[in-house]
Amino acid sequence: MTRGRGTLTALHLFQVWAAMTATVPTLGFALVLTGWGGGTGAALLVLALGAPLLVGLLALVGTSARTLVPLCGSVGGRLGWAALVFTLGTLGVLAGVAAYSGDVGLGSAGARVALTGVPYAVAAALLVPGRWWVRLGAVAVLAAGVGYGGFVGPAQAERHRQTAETARYREHAELLYLGAPPPGMRVADARVGAAYFTVAYRAVREGYDLSYAGLTVRPARSPAPRCPEPARKAVTCTVDAHGEMRTVERITGGVRAVTLTRRHGDTEVEISSQSVDEAGLRHVLDTLHPLSDTELEKLMREKAITQGY
Numbered sequence: 001m002t003r004g005r006g007t008l009t010a011l012h013l014f015q016v017w018a019a020m021t022a023t024v025p026t027l028g029f030a031l032v033l034t035g036w037g038g039g040t041g042a043a044l045l046v047l048a049l050g051a052p053l054l055v056g057l058l059a060l061v062g063t064s065a066r067t068l069v070p071l072c073g074s075v076g077g078r079l080g081w082a083a084l085v086f087t088l089g090t091l092g093v094l095a096g097v098a099a100y101s102g103d104v105g106l107g108s109a110g111a112r113v114a115l116t117g118v119p120y121a122v123a124a125a126l127l128v129p130g131r132w133w134v135r136l137g138a139v140a141v142l143a144a145g146v147g148y149g150g151f152v153g154p155a156q157a158e159r160h161r162q163t164a165e166t167a168r169y170r171e172h173a174e175l176l177y178l179g180a181p182p183p184g185m186r187v188a189d190a191r192v193g194a195a196y197f198t199v200a201y202r203a204v205r206e207g208y209d210l211s212y213a214g215l216t217v218r219p220a221r222s223p224a225p226r227c228p229e230p231a232r233k234a235v236t237c238t239v240d241a242h243g244e245m246r247t248v249e250r251i252t253g254g255v256r257a258v259t260l261t262r263r264h265g266d267t268e269v270e271i272s273s274q275s276v277d278e279a280g281l282r283h284v285l286d287t288l289h290p291l292s293d294t295e296l297e298k299l300m301r302e303k304a305i306t307q308g309y
Helices: 002-065 075-101 109-116 118-126 132-175 278-286 293-301
Strands: 185-192 197-203 212-219 235-239 245-251 255-264 267-273 305-307
Touching: 002 075, 002 109, 002 118, 075 109, 075 118, 075 132, 109 118, 118 132, 132 185, 132 212, 132 293, 132 305, 212 278, 255 278, 267 278, 293 305
Parallel strands: 185 305
Antiparallel strands: 185 197, 197 212, 212 267, 235 245, 245 255, 255 267
């Protein structure tokens, strides 16, 4: 007898799962299509027609559980049972949709359709009296869903986003070079483009010190930096024996804009500033190194790096 009731319970829950798996996605697609084409009013009309039909279908499924679930022993009881299962199950489906829209992986399209009926089967299992193992199983499935949808899934999605974002930045890894900030400064932001990498250095205490230096890394244009010809007025340009180009432009008010340019492998690196002295700029160039994963992760975490064009 016990084995027979166990079989009847399993069949009952399977019928609930199968009925909702076959019909709820159809209602969902209909809501999306009508809402897209006819607006909110049309979607609400479809919901007003579709929801009672699904409750009626659940009530029909509950007919086979008359000896298992006391609520299903009468027509009114079956309708109440069906409405409760539909409400609880739909809340579970909506939670799954919210998790999926937050990039939580729920498998293939077929797997997602199969999962649609699970919340309804769990709700039906919680309403089976006298079968503690059925309710315990339903609670375990519910706990697993909450744990995955609320914690494990979002953590995995975040790791996948970070991996994809890192890969985008690393598409032009040959340009990703970073120098240590000049004394009293920090890396404020960076931008990665298809043919350049720029870094902005700003004062640590930005509100009190407006110091700024800009680093640019790009593919080398020529074998070695060369001063432009003809020379511009108020601009002094020299190239030393090591191939470093130094450009000083005198700006109104006695301000000097200093730019140092070097070849670094297959790239040309330029650092310029109107407020940092040459020693500070050379410190950046002398400490130039490939951007490490730790440094990239820090920039991403602080939202201090962006994709350029």
